[in-house]
Amino acid sequence: MSKQTDLDLYERIFSKDKQALEILYTRYEKLLYYFAFQIVNDEHAAEEVMHDVFMKLWKGSRKGAYHPGRGKFSSWLLTITRNAAIDLVRKRNVTEVEWNSNDTEEKGEWNVEESLTVKEDHDYLRRAVRRLPVEQREVIQLAYMEGASQNEISEKQGIPLGTVKGRIRLALEKLRKFLKEERRNTIE
Numbered sequence: 001m002s003k004q005t006d007l008d009l010y011e012r013i014f015s016k017d018k019q020a021l022e023i024l025y026t027r028y029e030k031l032l033y034y035f036a037f038q039i040v041n042d043e044h045a046a047e048e049v050m051h052d053v054f055m056k057l058w059k060g061s062r063k064g065a066y067h068p069g070r071g072k073f074s075s076w077l078l079t080i081t082r083n084a085a086i087d088l089v090r091k092r093n094v095t096e097v098e099w100n101s102n103d104t105e106e107k108g109e110w111n112v113e114e115s116l117t118v119k120e121d122h123d124y125l126r127r128a129v130r131r132l133p134v135e136q137r138e139v140i141q142l143a144y145m146e147g148a149s150q151n152e153i154s155e156k157q158g159i160p161l162g163t164v165k166g167r168i169r170l171a172l173e174k175l176r177k178f179l180k181e182e183r184r185n186t187i188e
Contacts, residue, residue, distance in 0.1 A: 128178035136171035
């Protein structure tokens, strides 16, 4: 039997074919988990995001469905994952106190050290984003803070889609470099 395409499997899911979902899960679980983890920076949250994405696939409606003419299935799946991860981060709201459930249950206390680490990471990121050129900062804010698609950014900014993609790629490279420098300076 020839390898089933993502589209074939995706279509079978609409008929509630569990095997098709299992195959897609096996095919994409590591990629989606890793991608979600890059956004939420928490193992359990990344698993929650991944689970949410596959539940959306299983429950699937034709609204917001994948259309082959609009791009690759994997890109569509990553967009859903990104949106789910951003939604989760927003729900958890950085300004809320981060409670450590083990400490809370056992001692009725919250983990100050963990809360400070989360705050420091967000401070690093804010400083790094501020160092970006304005054009790159704007596309990053639209894509990752507001959850806009690259097409939406292109329309909103009045620039070609290729330019949006290039600015995002350059901005992410610079952010990685800035954050690496920031952490290195903090350790020293």
